[in-house]
Amino acid sequence: MFMRSKLTLILIVFCSLLQAQNIKVSTGKVQRFENFESKFIDARNVDVWLPNGYNTNEKYAVLYMHDGQMLFDAETTWNKQAWEVDEVAGKLNIEGKVKKFIVVGIWNIAAKRHPEYFPQKPYERLSKVQKDSITAQLQKAGRTTDVFKPYSDSYLKFIVTELKPFIDKTFSTQTDKDNTFIAGSSMGGLISMYAICEYPEVFGAAACISTHWPGIFAVENNPIPEAFYAYLRKKLPNPKTNRIYFDYGDQTLDALYPPLQKSADAVMKEKGFTTENWVTKFFPGKNHSEEAWAERLQIPLEFLLQK
DSSP: OHHHHHHHHHHHHHHHHHHTTTOOOSSSEEEEEEEEOOSSSOOEEEEEEEOTTOOTTSOBEEEEESSGGGSSOGGGSTTSOOOOHHHHHHHHHHHTSBOOEEEEEEOOOGGGHHHHHSOHHHHHTSOHHHHHHHHHHHHHTTSOSSOOOOOHHHHHHIIIIIIHHHHHHHSOBOOSGGGEEEEEETHHHHHHHHHHHHOTTTOSEEEEETOOTTSSSOOTTOOHHHHHHHHHHHHOOOTTTOEEEEEEOSSGGGGGHHHHHHHHHHHHHHTTOOTTTEEEEEOTTOOSSHHHHHHHTHHHHHHHTBO
């Protein structure tokens, strides 16, 4: 039984290497697990980046990132932009400034990205009138054709109870929370914030980049930010055991964020977070794009993976 299980695992890894050959990376290599199945959400691709010199005799920290198809190779993305994670992570691994780490890129499903990434519990506390307004706004923006109903709790269950055990079994990882991190931008910033609040025992730190506090695409008469702040007041993890990074620009969609992030920062201070376990950075003149996030990616990665 053990031998058959081991052979199956080897075959899965070998097939994933063949499937990811179309991704070009500047350092390391990417293994793709196509149509990774889940009991909780739709199957999707998962890309795992391994640094040069990856060695099973060593144990690596793990960074989980959302929007996995946007992370590595701009030639394969819809807008010809990428986070250039391989370049930034490769440099950090080589320099030895941070813990050695691997990156797990979880692909999104475009039509379901908003309900998967929108923090579910804050939404459920809204009134029916407020929920109907959110549905109307998202329908107007072309983000849904149905009644909007987030299921981010299921998305997080997938990561924590299905994907993480697989990654820890397949790769040479440090499995504890102090070596397990989560990061994303925009809606991915929201779900990263939600993940560390819901699973502080799993994720030691989170990077929430250009966090989409509006939830929709307007600020006026929008109840969502206040719902998020109320949730944070109740569910932020202990600052003695967990760390959080935020950042934002002020151009394109990021132009909505400065006052909203300041309100979130006030909650962080209220709940006892200090410069030892939390940072918020403002990048004036920067917009809402993979190119902008790639430029500053080293900063949140150094925060997450500090030795």
